[in-house]
Amino acid sequence: MPSPAVRISDAANRVVIVLAALLLTVIFGITILAAGYKYTTNTSLTWAIGINQVLLPWVAALSTTVALKYGEHIAMSFLVDRVPARVAALLRHVNYVLVGLLGILLLVYGYEFMLSSDQMIMISSSLQISGRWPAAALPVTGLVYCIHLLAGPQLLATHSIVEELERELTP
Structure with a gap:
């Protein structure tokens, strides 16, 4: 049975x-709608x-947490596969600490950045969204990093996302 942190x-x-x-589905839907609207009416949906x-900063930032969870870091995988096992273990632990620092920095400074993002983003002449919404992706991502890292350094061991998903989905 996995630990509570896991x-x-x-x-x-x-x-x-x-x-x-x-x-991502909303972004795709809006893009298809906008393209269809432009094609049929020859005018654009300004919003x-x-x-x-x-929405895109949220998708980009959150997807990095999924990659972290599954140990999918191309440069780290490439390096770890080419060094002796003891060096690979050391690199994983150094990476664990560095990712932890990144998570804390994203959480703390991302939160400060979010609070200072007081400008409104013009979506259309009648629709505005606070700049805090896209900026909020940073501290949320930092928080998720920290949650994942509480599961321990074995999290950063590289493994197949397909194999992991099969284990999760198999009853």
């Missing part, structure tokens, strides 16, 4: 995957790009 990390990961998938610009 179960919390797994639950956070599931929430992030669902949220990122929903946001489509603005909404996508607000």
Whole structure:
């Protein structure tokens, strides 16, 4: 049975995957709608790009937490596969500490940045969104990093996301 920290990390990961998938679906839907509207009416939906610009930082930032959870870091995998086992273990632990620092920095300074993002983003002449919404992706991502890292350094061991998903989905 996994530890409580691993179960919390797994639950956070599931929430992030669902949220990122929903946001990506909304972005895709808005893009298709805007393209179809432009094609049929020869005018643009002025709000489509603005909404996508607000949602895209969330998808990008949250997807990095999923990659972290599954140990999918191309440069780290490439390096660890080419060094002796003891060096690879050391690199994983150094990486664990560095990612932890990044998570804390994103949480603390991302929160400060979010609070200072008081400008309004013009979506259309009648629709404005606070700059805090896209900026909030930073501290949330930092928080999810920290949650994942509480599961321990074994989290950063590289492994196949397909194999991990098969284990999770198999009853």
